[in-house]
Amino acid sequence: MSYCPKCGNEVKEDDEYCSKCRTNLKSNVSYRKVNRRINFEWKDHDEDQYGALIGGGVVIWLGALLLLQTQGLLGGGDFGGLFLLGIGVILVLRGFIAYQQTGGYDEGFGYLAGGGILMLIGAGLAYNIRDWWAFLLIGLGLLIVGRGLTNRK
């Protein structure tokens, strides 16, 4: 018997999508036969870790920035812009971890795209990059192209 890798719902061998959460089952072939119980335990564990990773990372980054600012070490960089940049980096890292674990962009794509956009906006604000919109478009285009290529069966 197979189970949905995302929600643990019982699925048929040849189902393409989970009837409960609509996860694409064909893109997670190696995960499909994972025992339901173990699957759930791992998932819960991972979500806790990710929450701590992102929350802790944001707080650490904010603290580091405040420290740098009070020490006058920020240079010309804008505080808000640098903060956005850091959060973007954290989200992109989270996306890469999801990508490594699932072997597909589906799980990590939202983090990668959102983090990438935050990084570009942050960098643009922090260093007054006048053409950051152009970089944003190029980055978005690369993400879309990359996603299309990896989705090929």
Ligand SMILES: [Zn+2]
């Ligand atoms: Zn499901």
